[in-house]
Amino acid sequence: MIQIVTGDTRPISKQIVDGLRMKIVTGELPPGAKIPSVRGLAMQLTINTNTVARAYAKLTEEGLIEARKGLGLFVCQPRQVLSIDEREKRLDEEVDKFIHEVIGLNFEPEVVVDKVSNKLSEVADKKGD
Amino acid sequence: MIQIVTGDTRPISKQIVDGLRMKIVTGELPPGAKIPSVRGLAMQLTINTNTVARAYAKLTEEGLIEARKGLGLFVCQPRQVLSIDEREKRLDEEVDKFIHEVIGLNFEPEVVVDKVSNKLSEVADKKGD
DNA sequence: TGTAGTGTACCATCACACATGGTACACCTA
């Protein structure tokens, strides 16, 4: 379901958030799909329940999943929880951060842009299935 | 010379690294240019000397600046300190990270790619001056 | 009606990174 890589620089909870978000966005987990329980996933990954709960809280805040108490967590119908201004702002921030990280690697702009474009296409392709 | 924004999510030392790297890559600080002394910049930004020293150490490691003991720090002649494989690997990592951050914002791929392309062009333009 | 499983909310604790403050050393130039 979700894999944790110890060598990854990202915190465990972020790996869970990123992994699930990707599966939801690509449609691998369609709206209505049930998500592993907090205790179940924690047990499977041999991590703490609080860590999983915090990751799920993040996804809930993003409007990707919702909890039905006593039942479990489920993928939501897609909806925007953020205003367009807020989304624009966050996109700009992320682009800036990305540019700063990449600029020192001294690649040609086209190489970087192509790579981003290809990665986004991969996601869009899965979405189309 | 360099500005520190307290509201920024980045650590102070990273802000210094990013700011100086940008000035060097764009040519605003050409090879041979002298960089503010550790104590001088620390005094100006009212931060600790160790914080500045650590930022400078990072840039030295990247091969962008070099220290002449007792004299100061200077911008290097451009050179690659990393192998092409290492650079490719880091680019891939950064692209992956970027995609993960942006995917949840639900923008059209073209919008994201255009934004990245434009930002990279801005840098390239300054470089050309 | 219980019981088991669910999400959620706390609290205490540990580990790590970031930043600070201070000191010391070797180096270069005037």
Place this chain on the structure above:
DNA sequence: TAGGTGTACCATGTGTGATGGTACACTACA
């Protein structure tokens, strides 16, 4: 020689991530 330079330590405080544990309200099912 004196002052300014980069560098290397050490101790300390703070914030975040992760852990371990407990407790509560809710739902489904036997």
